[in-house]
Amino acid sequence: xxxxxxxxxxxxxxxxxxxxxxxxxxxxxxxxxxxxxxxxxxxxxxxxxxxxxxxxxxxxxxxxxxxxxxxxxxxxxxxxxxxxxxxxxxxxxxxxxxxxxxxxxxxxxxxxxxxxxxxxxxxxxxxxxxxxxxxxxxxxxxxxxxxxxxxxx
Numbered sequence: 001x002x003x004x005x006x007x008x009x010x011x012x013x014x015x016x017x018x019x020x021x022x023x024x025x026x027x028x029x030x031x032x033x034x035x036x037x038x039x040x041x042x043x044x045x046x047x048x049x050x051x052x053x054x055x056x057x058x059x060x061x062x063x064x065x066x067x068x069x070x071x072x073x074x075x076x077x078x079x080x081x082x083x084x085x086x087x088x089x090x091x092x093x094x095x096x097x098x099x100x101x102x103x104x105x106x107x108x109x110x111x112x113x114x115x116x117x118x119x120x121x122x123x124x125x126x127x128x129x130x131x132x133x134x135x136x137x138x139x140x141x142x143x144x145x146x147x148x149x150x151x152x153x
Contacts, residue, residue: 006057007049008037018053019117022083025126026113031055034124036062036095036117046144047098050115061098065111067147068140072111074129081116084123093117099137107144108137 001018004010013035021032033053038045046067052058065072072094081087094116096109111134117124 001053003051003053003056005051005059007051007059011037011051013051013053016122019050019122019124021115021124021126023125025115026128028052028058031058048095050095050097061100062095062115063098063109065094065096065109065114068109068143069111069138072134074111074114074134076116076127076129080127081125084116084118084125085121087118088120091118091120093119098140105141106139107141109140110136111138112136 001013001015002010003013017035019034019036021034024030024032031052031054035051035053037049037051037059047061047063049059050062078087094114096111096114099108099110101107112129113126113136114129115124115126
């Protein structure tokens, strides 16, 4: 499949790279098919893009929450995951959305609404984590800078 995106221009997506969200994503229930894209030009392995295949102008930056919150392990009701098929821990990928405002120092991730992806079946769902343990706006700028400094040592 070939699409013209706002962020990446014209790209080709292999059918086996398409991730289907049967229930869409929060705020956009009509968007159900996405591809997880790595921005090779920027050379970062931290932030990826969840690119909509139905709406080429829609791409969300996402990342592995363990990079900024190593003990991230929200409890999610199994019923919420039924739509993505049988759960095998080794085949699960969890991503959280990244918000990058004009002041990059206020960059955050949403630990309250992770996307759970069944990589084997290429199906995913976005869930809301109950309780107050995880924040919708978890600041990550300082954490990422510290990791970058350690990597440069």
